[in-house]
Amino acid sequence: MNESKLTEIIEKYGSDTNAIVAILQDIQEEFNYLPKDVLMKLSEEINVPLSRILSVSTFYKAFSLTPKGKYPINVCLGTACHVRGGARIMEKIERELGIKRGETSEDLNFSIDEVRCLGCCGLAPVMMIGKDVQGKLSEKTVVPILDQYKK
Template identity: 50%
Template sequence: MQAAQKQELHEDSLCARDVIEKYPREQRFTLAILQDIQRKYKYIPREALEALAEYLEIPVSKLYGMATFYKALSLTPKGKYIVTVCDGTACHVAGSMVALDEIEKCLGIKAGQTTEDLKFSINTVNCIGCCAIAPVMMINERYYGNLTPKMVKEILDEYRGE
């Protein structure tokens, strides 16, 4: 491993400690700490898991189990913009898979993947809770409904242009 990579990993661990040490040393806060780490980094770095395991005095394997159990947590880097496509019944019937196909085509990646430049990630979920405007996608915290392939392309182009 190169010196720059080692320094970056060390800095990730130190920064994660800032998040971790806001909480008492109690296991009941584990999920909240993992969520805060994820919010900060857009994923949970290995070094952060190790720092948290040390802080809570629990095995890294227990934290790894939690991080892989919850779909909202990720051990791999996510993009700046997380595109979440609803595939619940209403959205599916209204054409969510057509919208997903267009997103994948526009970004050159499949659901569950992240672009090489770490700008976009695609996720699918069973329900976003906006059935009245199906099909729906979210980009980070912003909702887009009544999607058509043309709308999807225009929306993604706006985010690309930023």
């Protein structure tokens, strides 16, 4: 664990225990997930029981207690994307990467999750890879897109 990174994050918010969500967001941003040892250290440092930190961590869907890929893939299965073949795109990505939704690739490069509407239905079917929105997907175009993110 990179302790100095955690110290930096805690210092940013001072002793404000109401800032737990913001602190967890920063930790997630830094590590791509919420590592258990980091949460234990956080609990000690800000004097908040680990149980409370864990309950906040599991309440918000944006947080993950398991490692996420360097490029988290969020495939939209909202109505507009579903109608335009979002489920087939999801299956293609799962086959291509050899992992299922909710899983992370062994090299920690990718993880796959499904989301309901990314707010750009005009581009359906849509996915996000990291911070990039990729729209108007087809089973054909999705593979070269994934290739761009492979190491």
